[in-house]
Amino acid sequence: MNVQAKEPARRPNPPRATPRFQINRRQFALILFLLAVLSLTAVAIAGDRCASIAMETDFTQKNLAPCLSHPFGTDWMGRDMLARTLTGLSLSVRLGLLTATASAAIAALMGSAAAMNKTLDALFSWLIDLVMGVPHILLLILISFACGRGFRGVVIGVTLSHWMSLARVIRSEVLQLKQSAYVQIAAKLGASHLRIVLRHMVPNLLPQFLVGLVLLFPHAILHEASITFLGFGLPPEQPAVGIILSESMQYLVMGRWWLAVFPGLLLVTGVLLFGVAGNCLRSLTNPASANE
Amino acid sequence: MRFVAKTSLRMALLLVCVSILAFALVSASPVDPLGANVGQAALGSMSVEQIAKLETYWGVNEPPVRRYLAWAGDFIRGDMGISLLYRRNVALVLAEKASNSLLLMLSAWILSGALGFALGIAAGMNREKTADRLIQGYCALIASMPVFWLALLLLTVFAVLLRVLPIGLSVPIGMESAAVTFADRLRHATLPALTLSVAGIANIALHTREKVIDVMSSDYVLFAMARGEGRRSILRLHVLRNVLLPAVTLQFASISEVFGGSVLVEQVFSYPGLGQTAVRAGLGGDVPLLMGITVVSAIIVLLGNLAANILYGVIDPRMRSGRERA
Amino acid sequence: MEKTPLLEVKNLRIAFDQYSGRFSKNNLGMIRDLSVMVREGELVAVVGPSGSGKSLLAHGILGILPDNAEIEGEIRFRGTTMTQRCKESLRGNEIALVPQNLSYLDPLLRMGPQLRKGKRDAKSRQKTREILAHYSLNEQMERMYPFELSGGMTRRILISTALIDSPSLVIADEPTPGLDEKLARRVMSHFRAIADDGAGILLITHDLELALEVADRISVIYAGTSIEDAAATDFLHEETLRHPYTRALWRAMPRNGFRVENTAQPCVAKIPAGCPFQQHCAAASGACRREIPYRRAGEGFVRCIHTEEAVAAT
Numbered sequence: 001m002n003v004q005a006k007e008p009a010r011r012p013n014p015p016r017a018t019p020r021f022q023i024n025r026r027q028f029a030l031i032l033f034l035l036a037v038l039s040l041t042a043v044a045i046a047g048d049r050c051a052s053i054a055m056e057t058d059f060t061q062k063n064l065a066p067c068l069s070h071p072f073g074t075d076w077m078g079r080d081m082l083a084r085t086l087t088g089l090s091l092s093v094r095l096g097l098l099t100a101t102a103s104a105a106i107a108a109l110m111g112s113a114a115a116m117n118k119t120l121d122a123l124f125s126w127l128i129d130l131v132m133g134v135p136h137i138l139l140l141i142l143i144s145f146a147c148g149r150g151f152r153g154v155v156i157g158v159t160l161s162h163w164m165s166l167a168r169v170i171r172s173e174v175l176q177l178k179q180s181a182y183v184q185i186a187a188k189l190g191a192s193h194l195r196i197v198l199r200h201m202v203p204n205l206l207p208q209f210l211v212g213l214v215l216l217f218p219h220a221i222l223h224e225a226s227i228t229f230l231g232f233g234l235p236p237e238q239p240a241v242g243i244i245l246s247e248s249m250q251y252l253v254m255g256r257w258w259l260a261v262f263p264g265l266l267l268v269t270g271v272l273l274f275g276v277a278g279n280c281l282r283s284l285t286n287p288a289s290a291n292e
Numbered sequence: 293m294r295f296v297a298k299t300s301l302r303m304a305l306l307l308v309c310v311s312i313l314a315f316a317l318v319s320a321s322p323v324d325p326l327g328a329n330v331g332q333a334a335l336g337s338m339s340v341e342q343i344a345k346l347e348t349y350w351g352v353n354e355p356p357v358r359r360y361l362a363w364a365g366d367f368i369r370g371d372m373g374i375s376l377l378y379r380r381n382v383a384l385v386l387a388e389k390a391s392n393s394l395l396l397m398l399s400a401w402i403l404s405g406a407l408g409f410a411l412g413i414a415a416g417m418n419r420e421k422t423a424d425r426l427i428q429g430y431c432a433l434i435a436s437m438p439v440f441w442l443a444l445l446l447l448t449v450f451a452v453l454l455r456v457l458p459i460g461l462s463v464p465i466g467m468e469s470a471a472v473t474f475a476d477r478l479r480h481a482t483l484p485a486l487t488l489s490v491a492g493i494a495n496i497a498l499h500t501r502e503k504v505i506d507v508m509s510s511d512y513v514l515f516a517m518a519r520g521e522g523r524r525s526i527l528r529l530h531v532l533r534n535v536l537l538p539a540v541t542l543q544f545a546s547i548s549e550v551f552g553g554s555v556l557v558e559q560v561f562s563y564p565g566l567g568q569t570a571v572r573a574g575l576g577g578d579v580p581l582l583m584g585i586t587v588v589s590a591i592i593v594l595l596g597n598l599a600a601n602i603l604y605g606v607i608d609p610r611m612r613s614g615r616e617r618a
Numbered sequence: 619m620e621k622t623p624l625l626e627v628k629n630l631r632i633a634f635d636q637y638s639g640r641f642s643k644n645n646l647g648m649i650r651d652l653s654v655m656v657r658e659g660e661l662v663a664v665v666g667p668s669g670s671g672k673s674l675l676a677h678g679i680l681g682i683l684p685d686n687a688e689i690e691g692e693i694r695f696r697g698t699t700m701t702q703r704c705k706e707s708l709r710g711n712e713i714a715l716v717p718q719n720l721s722y723l724d725p726l727l728r729m730g731p732q733l734r735k736g737k738r739d740a741k742s743r744q745k746t747r748e749i750l751a752h753y754s755l756n757e758q759m760e761r762m763y764p765f766e767l768s769g770g771m772t773r774r775i776l777i778s779t780a781l782i783d784s785p786s787l788v789i790a791d792e793p794t795p796g797l798d799e800k801l802a803r804r805v806m807s808h809f810r811a812i813a814d815d816g817a818g819i820l821l822i823t824h825d826l827e828l829a830l831e832v833a834d835r836i837s838v839i840y841a842g843t844s845i846e847d848a849a850a851t852d853f854l855h856e857e858t859l860r861h862p863y864t865r866a867l868w869r870a871m872p873r874n875g876f877r878v879e880n881t882a883q884p885c886v887a888k889i890p891a892g893c894p895f896q897q898h899c900a901a902a903s904g905a906c907r908r909e910i911p912y913r914r915a916g917e918g919f920v921r922c923i924h925t926e927e928a929v930a931a932t
Binding site: 126129130132133134135136137138141142143144145146147148149218222225226229230231232245248249252253255257260261264267268271272275 | 306307309310313314316317318320321322432433435436437438439440441444445447448451452453459548549551552555556559560570571574575577582585586589590593594
């Protein structure tokens, strides 16, 4: 009697060498997630510590290309670019956390409200269509303008323009949950609205919500940097990444590429780390990924 | 036809609401247009009558509702007011800037749509293989970059280091407008358009890839495989067909992104288009211009959505017959 | 005269790697030991409760299992062992699948091109017309989209998608989901006609009564394991059936008294060693915990140590 060797069913894959420690995909995702979070916290703390160094000017050291003592070079006032960048990035990370959390909270409220009530739902779609009818950056400019173009304007603007997609997701999730068998049964058995929400809906919503929240950070950070770059945000003394980059523009033509490249690279890394964390979280909490 | 009418009505209403929202925002601003545009020093040396004249010019003392209605009434008649910064008709300013931006935005929109679609299909059909990972990596990277930094990078590489393309503006400096050729315009628009395209491709490719994967995991593709249909046949017969509609919606939705991107990119390249004008209007407190740009861009975005909805109704057989039966 | 065997499945095992709990992976065997044979012109029904892994059999034969599935055992078509390559060349060709419902059809493709798999040559067009005519389906149907089909048309169109390739083996996976009796009977008669025309049919279903009306042989599956293979005529009396589970099935049939007993399958992760039915079997003994071979019994097979033949053999 012939017994065929085990073969992966659809496509013949070459057998993988199995290392001593077999980490499956999920464990890998968890490790990656923790690493990302750790790195971001490190940046936030480091930047805060560097704040004073970032402000120090030293005209004897101005316009230096990257070297050992100044790995990111110095600017036209002799300020160390590494310190400035770290401070700016730390600011961005913290601002991003603030605005993303606020946005997510709004999204949760709006999404659930829309799912619970027909009129609110109509209002919800109208509002979303309204806000999305204006290009994002333009909306940010308007809000920032309305708030007087300072720090407040940036925070409010970024917060108010990011809740839409997460709100939609939460709305459809709550709608689905409302229809699900166990919720309807709980209602019929006499459970109060609050109890249903807390015991049945929140645990199911939480994973999607958290993933959405983490994935909001990159967008928040990018938009904050953009609006600051345009001149609508923080005052020029604060070394926000947007400011650093907008100031660097005039010097780029003179060939001082390090003033833009490094700060940008670090910002991209920060954003990527958030993205990685979000995706890891998603694959960890998504039941559909059980079959990978 | 009723479908078109209904959607158009909704769009018109939305537009009105957008204008109200925008107006509310700009009116709420504590920015004093006088101080921002004339300067504190100049203000200090002015007489009371001069300041009063300026105040009426900028409409500082009238109640907001009346101001809105006045503005709206004028707007419908085609009068968007006078730009405070440029001291010309807003409509004229917008027309001029828009024609500059048109080349830029249109080319970026088409390029990012076409290439994004192609890359998305390539990635989705080769899920988890090298091509897919490369494309995903590219998309993840670009999506993590602020588009203005991408612009700065390209500026550094092509204009500063390699010196093959101009640093900025839409025409060569100092040249008379009669002497400017189309080729000149193209050269100056290349870097901004390139930047916008590169950024747009990433977004569209990623979304297209998701749709392709959805189709490939569907029951009907499974059945197609069970019937012995090869990969190329599946792509041609099933994937392209079923991804087309979402792709169209995506493409029209990207109009908003292109506009947003152009605001940043034009700033980097000092390209005098709509985007840069929006920034200047915002920084300078030029309310009529700001309102004009907001409403015009909203019109463009909403028209795009309308077009997408109409196309959907025309292309999707399920919606077509739904209307025939109705 | 013995008909030539078309499909032979021996000791098939299909398992999945799946995450259970946060971080550990489990290997779950959905089909544990399945053997079945279909000859030319024969209609074999694979019958078992829902969740016994029957659908996977169809996917396994056609080579369309998902990537995280493992397959072991032997599948032979006309005597040749089938590799993945074989499956890919035979499917849609010599072996065809009758889909369960309209979701298996491309919603944006009209029925004509869908049946022809997009081919435009004259021969394909001719075949399409012929198959539609065979099932008394209007020529207009070629221009319809799946969502425009209704009721009776649907079943016939689904069968046509399989038959257009003139296959030697037809696999039908639950072809009568939730259909009313009259319609279901009609569908089954179509299958009988196909078998009478010379093709072999592998019918996968949980509806034993319906299967008995048209099948030549019945293969009973329990918890992913083949436990009995008998002729349809054996089902006329309880005594001619051998396995305790098959007998319980017989007793549960409405026309035999509708006596329902607890025969619930153990969940996949907790199937006992040896006979999967031992928890519910009155005749179970310690010996049932050892591996039990699928032995010949008359014209068919049975996996039980308490049958007459098995007892006689010891």
